[in-house]
Amino acid sequence: MTSNPFEPGAARPQAMDGAFSFEEVALANRNSGALLETLGQDITPTGTHYLLNHFDVPLIDEAVHVLSFGGAFDAPFSLTLAELRALPLITRPVTLECAGNGRAGVTPRCFSMPWMYEAVGTSQWTGTLLAPLLERAKPQAGVQDFAFIGADFGFDKGQPHFFGRSLTPDQIAELEVMLVWGMNDAPLLPQHGAPLRIIVPGWYGMASVKWLTRIEALTQRYQGFQQVQTYRYRANAEDPGRPVTTMRVKSLMKPPGVPDWVTRQRWMQEGAVTIEGRAWSGGGAAIQSVEVWTGEAWHQAELTGRQDHYAWTGWRFDWHPKPGVYDLACRATDANGQVQPLEAPFDLAGFANNAVHRVRLYVVEKP
């Protein structure tokens, strides 16, 4: 038989606008989203941070795991986890969002993981800064890319590969990339990249390679599948596209009231209620304002601050609705003047849909 059953068009079902396919639901069952009711908190509870894993989670023995620096370095070396832990420690909360978050809201829909709103989270990440280690390995003149290669292997569009991504020397100088082995004051969990991953603050999650085994200095641009063939904004199938990098401005609300099990629509008795949530933007841009739509106007929410340059911002809005049906929404604006759109921006792969979060709420009279 052919050595590659996973070529495009072979085993891959087609996208559908309305109804979702069996394969999309299998991905949704496997990958897990945040619980929106935790959006009142700065730190996403352990075990509820979103997960998007392309291939199988590797179960790696950290006692024998080694990170190697190779390729165009003059002083390549390797480090065990014990050696990494002896380096200067940092812990910081960083908000990560999947580039595919919101995909299910984009029309026509790309066939992939059908995220709605929930692929975002903020954890306390513990590790060390990457840049000093790259310097120690002495990149040769002419290095154009540092490639980060994970232990996870599989096929996408017929191409077998280890998950890998790259950053340029300029990007390394600008971004405070971390090598990470701890999460929320505990060891990194297997499904989040144990024993070692990177965190690229301010960028969508695809850059934060998990199960990191190798960092390679390259004197040409990295050509890995996940770098050049996906995670690109494309208008159509012929468009070569441009890379997905920093997160777009976005906000989510903790849905008020209580849910209906199946529809997740909300219900409350009339009375005072605080609408609260979190807002973030890419590249460390501060959130300038969050507005809440209650059906007749946008209301300014109060910003309650952020724990870190790269962490989301809390917000709240006190409200006293009369009985009625409300289609609530929240909308953030960042310090660069970027504002969330009301409708999903189109992208061929459904990347970076930062349209406003909408929640239907039924407010009823007190008995």
Add this chain to the structure above:
Amino acid sequence: MTSNPFEPGAARPQAMDGAFSFEEVALANRNSGALLETLGQDITPTGTHYLLNHFDVPLIDEAVHVLSFGGAFDAPFSLTLAELRALPLITRPVTLECAGNGRAGVTPRCFSMPWMYEAVGTSQWTGTLLAPLLERAKPQAGVQDFAFIGADFGFDKGQPHFFGRSLTPDQIAELEVMLVWGMNDAPLLPQHGAPLRIIVPGWYGMASVKWLTRIEALTQRYQGFQQVQTYRYRANAEDPGRPVTTMRVKSLMKPPGVPDWVTRQRWMQEGAVTIEGRAWSGGGAAIQSVEVWTGEAWHQAELTGRQDHYAWTGWRFDWHPKPGVYDLACRATDANGQVQPLEAPFDLAGFANNAVHRVRLYVVEKP
């Protein structure tokens, strides 16, 4: 407006046989399944145990949480977490499976959480036995049910309720029900019922009430929504049904080879491979055999044992396939002679589908 927007037929979309609805996918994004690649392990890694939560996860301060024993007890009392922790400790691994696991494979499909295979897991649960505490509260003569009430509240089929379930005195005497506050040697996580839940070993997961606030002794049968209106096997809409209780015999395999990102079909080069996985049955029934289908015959797998009466059993089968396409399956038989069916048994709500696990594998020549 009406005080209840969530009556049947109002906000609830209809079931569809083939394609999945937006609401089903939203449930799949929110509830999370096991990662099948961890099925080589006795204990499901922390943070990957399946989650099925009907309503919002309550975030409860354990310092002020109290469990109260009320209703038809002669010596009702309350316990704080500190008082519970001073009781005789037990830790045991128990396999839990969602009653709706496999629902997406049942035709016609019920409109609810569209599980395929992944709603199962085994954790080390730490707590104390419930029965001595019920005795201490001195149930009155004529008690017919003990109701277990959680802090999670919402609507289902138009009916607002706290999630609650009950067990009869006979069931309490037979089952080794635990009050639990620890999971895998760590505090119970919010999404798994912190600070306190019960574990009903051998039963489907709906019985293991999370966020437990109250145990009530009743001199009549408990009539809570989740006890009498759902979690019943029903042939059709008129069927009053019979309660879902113990888990049916079932097995899952760790899919061999590596995956295609979207279809999750598998690929490997020819050579020796061990097919392994886990098998379990309800009520503590031992697994008698597991067979692996490789396309031409069922092969006996080796059973590698279980850690506990109520934990799943490991199994493995050494195989050396030639190049080709294989539709693998695994099938367990328990000590009661119950065997997994090849096709999904019908149930109106899609409960307890224990049909065999099927995996497509492409084996290719070595280059």
